[in-house]
Amino acid sequence: MQETKARQFRLTPEELRQFQERGFHGPFKVYEAEDIRRAWRRERLALIDRSNAIYQEEAAQSGNTNISNYDRHLDSEFLADHVCRPEIVDRVTSVLGPDVLCWRTEFFPKYPGDEGTDWHQADTFANASGSPQIVWPGEGVHFGGTLTVWTAFTPARLDTGCMLFIPGTHESMFYDETKKMHYDPARINQESKSGIRRGFFGYDYRELQIDEHFEPDESMAVPMVMEPGEAIMFWSTLLHASMPHEGKTDEMRMAFATRYVPTSVHVYPDTTEIVEYGGQVSLDRFGSVLVSGTNEYDYNTIATRTTLGHPFITH
Numbered sequence: 001m002q003e004t005k006a007r008q009f010r011l012t013p014e015e016l017r018q019f020q021e022r023g024f025h026g027p028f029k030v031y032e033a034e035d036i037r038r039a040w041r042r043e044r045l046a047l048i049d050r051s052n053a054i055y056q057e058e059a060a061q062s063g064n065t066n067i068s069n070y071d072r073h074l075d076s077e078f079l080a081d082h083v084c085r086p087e088i089v090d091r092v093t094s095v096l097g098p099d100v101l102c103w104r105t106e107f108f109p110k111y112p113g114d115e116g117t118d119w120h121q122a123d124t125f126a127n128a129s130g131s132p133q134i135v136w137p138g139e140g141v142h143f144g145g146t147l148t149v150w151t152a153f154t155p156a157r158l159d160t161g162c163m164l165f166i167p168g169t170h171e172s173m174f175y176d177e178t179k180k181m182h183y184d185p186a187r188i189n190q191e192s193k194s195g196i197r198r199g200f201f202g203y204d205y206r207e208l209q210i211d212e213h214f215e216p217d218e219s220m221a222v223p224m225v226m227e228p229g230e231a232i233m234f235w236s237t238l239l240h241a242s243m244p245h246e247g248k249t250d251e252m253r254m255a256f257a258t259r260y261v262p263t264s265v266h267v268y269p270d271t272t273e274i275v276e277y278g279g280q281v282s283l284d285r286f287g288s289v290l291v292s293g294t295n296e297y298d299y300n301t302i303a304t305r306t307t308l309g310h311p312f313i314t315h
Helices: 013-022 033-046 057-062 077-083 086-096
Strands: 024-029 100-110 147-152 163-165 196-199 222-224 230-235 240-242 253-262 273-276 279-282 289-292 303-305 312-314
Touching: 013 024, 013 086, 024 086, 033 077, 077 100, 077 253, 077 289, 086 100, 086 147, 086 230, 086 253, 086 289
Parallel strands: none
Antiparallel strands: 024 230, 100 253, 100 289, 147 230, 147 253, 163 222, 163 240, 273 279, 303 312
């Protein structure tokens, strides 16, 4: 856990008002561009070593990059520091309050020629498996979601796969995550939607639509063009998508997403494994990271910093 006394990066009242209205904040700087370029060149090679990764053989055997991209902050010192950076945590606590967990991280690469990502929202993150992965406390909570901070490690431009948001859509769910999506890797890079090559890692997110005729209003979409080292914070319930990587440059677009919830949120309730994207991994070594405040709840597994050769160990 990293405490920030001054909270120098907290949202101002006006920034918080805009965030509540739009569902996102940023882009804002987390690193200098040259610093993150240098760090990413180093860490990209280091991450090839999965000897301390909490998802190892199962993820590798599944041949699936999505699950194996999860939670590398639990074995990478650089990423462990990243999830706790005050430039991120101060802003997150402005929205969620002082007691906060990082419950998941994910790499999102787009290689030259890769399709964009479907318009989607995530509330309980049951969209792929059908089982809620986060549950907010209290009766009558219609949805909660997670606060995501998406950091560009390389340029994110219109032609390399930048994100798109439709502002103000975070308080209405257009998708039902209790429905079942059907995984088919043959779909990847094969479909066009509204004239744009888009998919969802082997799924079709339209299968979850509450209204089968629903189409996001692309005229309202705002592109999140970002420089290396910049980040954007948004509710996972905000309608978001991404553009394809058109292949005009041979540099991949690489982003790292960190996901935060209050400590009161139940992470992976009654769940011992993640099953999605054609693979599965055990949660035996998983733990959420307390990045701010205190944890007064006993139902979440917590990972703490260690000196045993890898950043975190679960209890």
